[in-house]
Structure formats: structure tokens, C-alpha cells
Amino acid sequence: MLRSAARVVKPVAAPRRMRAVVPRAFSTSTACKSGLASLHTFTEEEQMLRESVQRLAQDVVAPRVRDMDENEQMDPVIIKTLFEQGLMGIETSAELGGAESSFTSAIIAIEELAKVDPSVSVMCDVHNTLVNTVLRTYANKEQQDKWLPLLSESKLGCFCLSEPASGSDAFALQTRAKKDGNDWIINGSKMWITNSYEADIFLIFANIDPSKGYKGITCFIATKDMGIQIAKKEQKLGIRASSTCSLNFDDLKIPAENVIGGEGKGYKIAIEILNEGRIGIAAQMLGLAQGAFDKAVPYTYERKQFGQAIGTFQGMQFQIAQAAIELESARLMTYNAARLKEEGKTFTKEAAMAKYWASQVAQSVSGKAIEWAGGVGFTRETGIEKYWRDSKIGAIYEGTSNIQLQTIAKFIQKQYS
Ligand SMILES: Cc1cc2nc3c(=O)[nH]c(=O)nc-3n(C[C@H](O)[C@H](O)[C@H](O)COP(=O)(O)OP(=O)(O)OC[C@H]3O[C@@H](n4cnc5c(N)ncnc54)[C@H](O)[C@@H]3O)c2cc1C
Numbered sequence: 001m002l003r004s005a006a007r008v009v010k011p012v013a014a015p016r017r018m019r020a021v022v023p024r025a026f027s028t029s030t031a032c033k034s035g036l037a038s039l040h041t042f043t044e045e046e047q048m049l050r051e052s053v054q055r056l057a058q059d060v061v062a063p064r065v066r067d068m069d070e071n072e073q074m075d076p077v078i079i080k081t082l083f084e085q086g087l088m089g090i091e092t093s094a095e096l097g098g099a100e101s102s103f104t105s106a107i108i109a110i111e112e113l114a115k116v117d118p119s120v121s122v123m124c125d126v127h128n129t130l131v132n133t134v135l136r137t138y139a140n141k142e143q144q145d146k147w148l149p150l151l152s153e154s155k156l157g158c159f160c161l162s163e164p165a166s167g168s169d170a171f172a173l174q175t176r177a178k179k180d181g182n183d184w185i186i187n188g189s190k191m192w193i194t195n196s197y198e199a200d201i202f203l204i205f206a207n208i209d210p211s212k213g214y215k216g217i218t219c220f221i222a223t224k225d226m227g228i229q230i231a232k233k234e235q236k237l238g239i240r241a242s243s244t245c246s247l248n249f250d251d252l253k254i255p256a257e258n259v260i261g262g263e264g265k266g267y268k269i270a271i272e273i274l275n276e277g278r279i280g281i282a283a284q285m286l287g288l289a290q291g292a293f294d295k296a297v298p299y300t301y302e303r304k305q306f307g308q309a310i311g312t313f314q315g316m317q318f319q320i321a322q323a324a325i326e327l328e329s330a331r332l333m334t335y336n337a338a339r340l341k342e343e344g345k346t347f348t349k350e351a352a353m354a355k356y357w358a359s360q361v362a363q364s365v366s367g368k369a370i371e372w373a374g375g376v377g378f379t380r381e382t383g384i385e386k387y388w389r390d391s392k393i394g395a396i397y398e399g400t401s402n403i404q405l406q407t408i409a410k411f412i413q414k415q416y417s
Contacts, residue, residue, distance in 0.1 A: 039335040046105050053109045056085055057116040065117045068241035069386055074198060075241075078120055079156060089152025090128050091136060096144065097152035098132075103276075107283045107338045114287025115294065118390040119241035121284045123156070126194045129280035130273055131157030134203055134219065138261030138269050147201065147221060155200040160190040160247060161270055167192075168403050171214040171267055175249065177206040184208075184220060184259070186252040189231065192397070197233055197243030200224050204249070205266045217266035221258045228252065238389035275348045276341055277398050278355040282334040285358035285394040289327055289365040292387035296369035296377065303374070316372065323365045330358040349411040356404035359394030366391045 042050070064075045082088050090106040092098020099105075106128045114121035135147050151157050166172040175188025186206050196202070202222045209216035222228060231246040261269050297320060300311030310316055333354040340347035366387035370377035377384045395401040 039332050039339070042104070042108075043102075045101065046108055049101065049105050050108045050112055052085070053087070053112040054115075056081065056087075057113055057120075061113065061116045061120050065241075065383065065386075066380070068117070068119065070380075072235065072240040074119065074123065074243060076198075079123070079198060082120075082124055083152075083154055086152075087124055088127055088156075089132060089148065092132055092148050092152050096148040098148065103279075103342045104335070104338045107279060107334065110280050110283040111287035111290075111334075114284045115291035117241065118284055118288045118291075118387070119239045121287060122239055122242050122281075122393075123195055125277075125280040125284055126159055127151070127157050129277045130159040131201065131203055133276065134159070134260060134269055134273055135221075137273075138219070138265070139221075142257070143221070143260065151201060156195055156198050157201040157203065158193050158195040158199040159273075160193050160196070160202055160204045162192045163189060164191045164246075168400055170270065171217060173205060173207060173217065175204070175206040176210070177208045177218060177220065177254075179208070179256075180253075182256045184254045184256065186220065186222075186249045186254060188249050190247040190249075192234070193245055193247055194242055194397075196245040196247060197230060202228055202247075203260070204254075205270060206249075208263055212264065214267045215264050217270070218263050219260040219266040219269050220254050221260055222252065222254050226252060226254065237392055238386070239393055240389075274398055275351055278351045278404070279334065279337045279341060279347075281394060281398050282330070282337065282351070282354035282358040285355075285362035285391065286327070286330045286334050288387055288391055288394075289323075289330065289358070289362040292362075292366040292369040292384060293323060293327060295382065295384050295387075296372045299376075300372050310372075310374075319368055319372070323368055326361040326365060330354070330361040333357055349408055352399070352404040352407040355394070355398065356401050356408070359391070359401065362391035362394050363388070 060081050061078060064078060068075055086099040087109055089096070089098030090101050090109060091103060092100065094100040110121050110125045110129075113124055132148065132151055135144055135151070139147065161170050161173070163173050163175060165174060175186065175190065177184045177186045186204065188206060190204070200223055202224065204220045204222055205217055206220060207216040208218045227250070229248040229250065231248045234244040234246075236244060297311065300316055300320070301309045303310050311320065333350065337347050337350040337354040340350055366384070369384050370388055373382060373384055376382050379385070399407070
């Protein structure tokens with residue numbers, strides 16, 4: 001099964017020549033005479049990827065979800081499998097070891113993994129939509145040749161921006177970098193860094209000239225063996241298998257060639273990457289909500305009370321229908337943001353909306369799913385309660401819900417004032 005998944009995932013990229021001349025099938029579907037297609041229309045490549053990730057999630061992830069959650073640890077077999085199946089370099093070019101696929105493909109993979117385990121999903125999401133994307137977009141050729149094959153094939157990455165005193169106000173970060181000959185010396189600490197316990201490759205944001213404010217922020221790439229210390233692994237409410245750690249940098253020496261995108265460009269890199277990263281979190285939350293729905297709804301047609309299936313009571317039917325509408329709206333917003341990004345159009349507002357709404361839907365649908373399953377939904381055995389615990393993070397990371405609303409409001413003000 002996995003071998004066939006490998007065959008499906010790896011060659012999903014269309015030949016280079018075709019990629020250059022054929023726009024996304026989203027807007028060129030032959031099934032639709034107008035040339036426009038629904039947001040449920042996918043290329044053959046995207047559909048194949050979805051099916052192969054579904055198989056992988058069922059075969060490899062599903063049997064490990066409960067233990068990983070209880071032990072608060074990612075199973076290394078899953079990390080290894082994601083690399084082997086080409087899911088850790090989804091948009092990276094084939095010559096650098098990636099699957100050379102589309103952004104929407106990455107979104108689909110994140111969504112499908114989240115249906116089974118949102119922890120595995122966010123690991124894949126951060127690695128692809130933040131770490132790989134920073135390097136694909138801002139690194140020079142030598143840096144790309146060096147780092148992207150490692151990130152596609154075996155080395156997990158993490159994105160180190162937040163600090164104890166700078167969360168929503170991320171650019172108030174205190175980590176400093178000082179030039180020392182051909183090196184940079186980094187001192188400071190980071191907090192809440194996803195993947196950092198298992199990661200080998202770290203993108204670190206540090207200020208090289210605090211007098212310039214956010215314009216001093218610079219992005220560096222480092223490896224764990226350069227001396228990055230894991231200070232603390234957090235114990236969390238949800239996504240417990242996804243590692244979240246505090247890091248210390250104590251005179252961490254990084255070669256000058258490890259600056260990504262140029263000195264002082266860290267602010268721009270972080271802002272732009274997080275804008276698109278939010279579509280990944282929307283996809284994670286969408287998958288999570290669908291996973292909870294898929295687990296709980298069939299149960300409502302099996303469980304009988306008062307002589308009939310509980311799912312056939314109007315009170316239940318209406319709640320289920322309402323949840324299905326919420327899911328559909330989150331799905332359309334997420335896919336729409338992904339397609340806008342892929343088509344090179346502005347997408348910041350739509351990404352913020354998708355992330356905000358999908359995280360609301362994830363909380364609401366997973367909460368309802370527990371209630372639909374009654375007492376058993378409240379036990380850890382069914383796994384339904386885990387979706388609800390996991391959903392809470394969607395309103396916090398990569399910009400809290402308030403920060404998304406702030407972004408959306410800025411666009412509205414600009415348009416109307
Ligand atoms: C599990 C987990 C994984 C994470 N992974 C990463 C990672 O990989 N890399 C990384 O760099 N960071 C990561 N983060 C950090 C995450 O992005 C921050 O937690 C988030 O940005 C919020 O910052 P904060 O926790 O400091 O909350 P605060 O910024 O202190 O916010 C607390 C509350 O105040 C509100 N608030 C703050 N400012 C405003 C405002 N201007 N207007 C209205 N309300 C406001 C917020 O909305 C929130 O409700 C992760 C966090 C968690 C919990």
C-alpha cells in the first residue's frame with residue numbers, strides 16, 4: 001500500500017514543459033464550457049495526491065494516533081514515512097529532491113493528514129509552507145542547493161520567530177545577532193517552536209541592529225548541532241504529539257553565508273510567509289473538523305434511543321446539517337485562498353478569513369461531534385474528544401483570531417474610508 005503511495009506521490013508533478021504553459025486546471029476544466037470551475041474541481045495530480053495521502057494517513061498514522069497523544073510524542077516512523085512518500089518537499093523542485101507540486105497540493109496533504117491527526121498535519125504544514133517556502137522564495141541558489149534536498153529527504157525543519165515577550169507583537173523580538181568576522185553570534189531565546197524537538201534545521205529570526213527596529217530583523221538558517229539548546233518541551237491541551245519547545249541560543253555561531261534573503265529582510269520574510277502559512281492552518285482546521293464529523297455522524301445512525309437512530313431526530317438532523325454547512329464554508333474559503341495564492345493574486349485578506357473561520361468551525365464541529373456521541377464521545381477511546389482539544393490551537397498560532405480580524409479590518413478600512 002505504502003509503496004504504491006510512494007509511486008503516486010512522487011511523480012505527481014506534471015512535466016516541466018506543461019507546467020510552464022498550462023494554467024491551473026481550476027480555471028481550464030474541460031468539464032465546464034465557461035472555462036470556470038467549482039472550488040471542488042481539482043487537477044488529476046491533486047486528486048491522486050489526496051487519495052495517496054488518505055491511504056497513508058489510514059495505514060501509517062491512524063494506528064499510532066492514540067499512543068502518540070497519550071505519550072505526547074511524535075512516532076519517528078511517521079516522520080520517516082512522510083519523507084519517503086515525498087510529502088516533505090511538496091512544492092520543491094524535482095531536481096532538489098521534491099515532488100514539484102502545487103501549493104494547493106500542499107494544502108490538500110495538510111487537510112488529509114489533519115482528518116486523522118492534526119499533530120502530524122501541523123508538522124508537515126510548518127515544514128512545507130513555512131520552512132521550505134522561505135528557502136524556495138528567499139534563499140540564493142547555493143543555499144537552495146544545500147538545504148532544500150536535505151529538507152525534502154530527511155531533515156525536519158522549524159520556524160523560530162516567537163519569543164517569551166513577543167507573540168502577537170512578533171517583531172518586538174529580543175534575540176540579537178552580532179557580526180564576528182565571517183560569523184554571526186546569536187544570543188537569545190525562542191518559545192513555542194513547533195517541530196523543534198525532532199528538527200535538525202532551524203530558521204531563526206534575530207535582530208542585527210535594534211536601532212533600526214523591525215528593519216534590523218534578519219533570518220538565519222542553522223542546524224541543531226551548531227549548539228541550539230532545547231530548554232523546555234511544553235505539555236499542551238491539544239496537538240500533543242507535535243513538539244512545541246523553548247530554545248536557548250547562547251553564543252550560537254552561524255556562518256555569514258547562512259543569512260537568508262539578506263540582512264534586515266527578516267521582517268518582510270516572516271510577514272509574507274505567515275500570510276500564506278495561514279492557509280495551511282486553515283487546511284489543518286478544515287481537515288480536523290471533517291475528521292471529527294466523519295467519526296461522529298455514522299455513530300448517530302447506529303445508536304438507537306427511544307426506538308430510533310439518534311441521527312434521525314430532527315434536533316440532531318438540524319445540528320448535523322448546520323455543521324455540514326459550516327464545513328462547506330470553511331472548505332470553500334480555504335481552497336479559494338489557496339487558488340488565489342497560486343494564481344499570483346492578492347490573498348492576504350482571504351487567507352486571514354479562511355484561517356479565522358476554519359478555526360471557529362473546527363471548534364464548533366468537533367465540540368458538537370462529542371455531544372452527538374454522548375458519553376462515549378467524552379471518553380478518550382473514540383478519539384472524538386481529541387479533535388476538540390486539538391481545535392483550540394487554530395485560534396492561537398500563526399496569528400491569533402484577533403490578529404486575523406485586525407488584518408481583515410485593515411483591508412475593509414482601506415476600501416471604505
Ligand atoms: C502549540 C503552539 C505552536 C506554535 N508554533 C510556533 C512556531 O512554530 N513558531 C513560532 O514562531 N511561533 C509559534 N507559536 C507561537 C504563536 O504564534 C503565538 O503563541 C501567537 O502568535 C500568540 O502569541 P502569544 O502566545 O504571545 O499571545 P499574546 O500575543 O500575548 O496574545 C494573548 C491574547 O491577546 C490578544 N491580543 C494581542 N494583541 C492584540 C491586539 N493588538 N488586538 C487585540 N487582541 C490582541 C490575542 O489575540 C490573544 O487573545 C506557537 C504557539 C503554540 C501555542
